[in-house]
Amino acid sequence: MKLNGAKILVNSLQSEGVKHIFGYPGGAVLHIYDALDACTEIDHILVRHEQGAAHAADGYARTSGKCGVALVTSGPGITNAVTGIATAYMDSIPMVIISGQVPSQLIGNDAFQEVDAVGITRSCVKHNFLIKDINKIASTVKKAFHIATTGRPGPVLIDIPKDITIAEIEEQEYPSSVDIRSYSVVGRANAEQINAAADLIANAKRPIIYTGGGCITGNASNELTKFTKNLGFPITQTLMGLGAYPATDKLSLGMLGMHGTYEANMAMHGSDCVIAVGARFDDRVTANVDKFCPAAKIVHIDIDPTSISKNVAVDAPIVGDVKSVLEDLIAAMNTRSIQDISTWWSDIKKWRSIDSLAYKTSKGVIKPQSVIEALYDVTKGNAIVSTDVGQHQMWAAQYYKFDEPRRLITSGGLGTMGFGLPAAMGAKVAMPDMDVACVTGDGSIQMMTQELSTMLQFSTPVKIINMNNSYLGMVRQWQEFFYEKRYSMSYMDSIPDFVKLAESYGHIGIKVEDESDLKPALIEAFKQKDRTVFLDIITDHTENVFPMIPAGAGHNEMILGDRDKIEGDNQGVNLV
């Protein structure tokens, strides 16, 4: 039987097990949409802006671990999606983006809605393809999914000209395997690297385990938990890594880095052996690299060789899939005895007692930190929490204790405002039985409010926790600290009435202005299982995120909040 290219494409997606596509139609993809219309196996979610499609596919992938799929048209369709693709790329999220292209014979002619999609996306995809031959549709889809989901995952773009979707060929069998000679997937690490690392770990007197998003991407939570508990070592996690190890466990020091806890950053600074697992020594984590972990030998486990010694020189690199590496390391440590680290733990306990996440409350005013704490209580720590970017993102990371992986959905690498709402929608599509909260702010939410419409049409009830302080809070915080309180363009005047906005999109809107109303409002919101509820929470306008490592400082040079229980000489750290 003869099939057109669009049908072959849709069949290929079906063969890959795709159940959901987030997309937006347009001229170049009309044949594909026609083929999708006849396909009952794949649900298509019609977003309101292509950036939303990419973020939703991304949120879907982060939550489910499956490959997210987005479908957009040529020209503005794909350029709108670029921010979402770059977001996924920076956080190594498996995603396949299909973009329509003008007909082959028009490529290069500045045709209507033509852009060089492959050229534009080259630096923010793991790989991309322009299909020039209808016979290569199926094999290209196969390759795209393989590349997107294996090794260090990432987004892969398939650009397909309209004429290729129209042409017909005899139906072919979908390839069962894929062979790309220039692409190989890293598997188990070699034993020498494991043993060298194990020797370093066995000699450590002040060890710390520092883990990142790789532990979540690599589904290595169980192995990480076993490895950490076997050794009894302190563990700190990056923003991207939160949830891979239970935050409520006593070995957990919380997040590290620019807004990490005092104990996590001080332990990094004092450590003699840092065991980095699926983390990439990002500048928000290392702070000033010249002052980074001055006394530590560094073990680094990563699937991507380019991550090793990129920012920080590594003493014992292990290149491999994190799950199998941790299995091998657990076995290697079983044959070795480790040092007594009780004095190290007593140092850490002292740092912990400073209680760096303490904050001042005042009657009536809603403190943003308390919003996250209340959210944690009301959801019993069991919600999927997506965030946007800014102060609220840091508070969500600091105060919601993530005990399981794939629960915090946040744009860590690119820091994309507008990510939260469509990502929450994607998460809800992936996990319809779970509560999904989108923690956002009055700045971020306004970048993607149009997706409220999608959420009504496709019944993806999400609880929007809008921390409304009438400021671009993180910008305001930097201006307060480093620009002598010149608040240039960080105040948002004319903020919409979010309650009415939510209502106009057919959702429930609740405004919360008094601290005593906070918890009841949250409880009410989560009771509404089938409705999206927009909680517009007016929070303390000028609250700042603490601790904070200012630019150029080291881990031991944090600015702390005024409530932190710091004594004597330590007060000096406030002045940095």
Added chain:
Amino acid sequence: MRHIISVMLENEAGALSRVSGLFSARGFNIESLTVAPTNDPTLSRMTIVSIGDDGIIEQIVKQLNKLVDVAKVTDLTATEHIERELLLVKVYVNKDTQADIDKKIDDFACKIVDVSEDSYIIELAGQGKKIDDFLDALDAFRILEVSRTGVTGVCQKR
């Protein structure tokens, strides 16, 4: 330090821009870059000359390997290798200078590949240093045009 990096690349449209894009996006230096097909029509060989400390060269090699279209990366500088570059130079010639220029051509064992009324086109293949030296020697005359291919190289061992 100067490194010659040899890259076997899938002979696909856009593969070249993946490599050049990588260098510009990550701020790596390119001194010269040559690319042409090999005996295997599906593969091209690209030879890149770059300058950087060991850490940077290590990153360049790793980042190149990470590109899906890259089949093999070799740092030729780390092994026994042969490197060559081709120069075509057009130089102004008249009665007063002809003898001197002919002498230089002999000294450097170059070939005159084209002669016109008032100019030569001279061909020279060799290591970059030799080509630099030859161009220095020609400086005393009037060079009209210079075209260098950039370095290409192969590893001596099998």
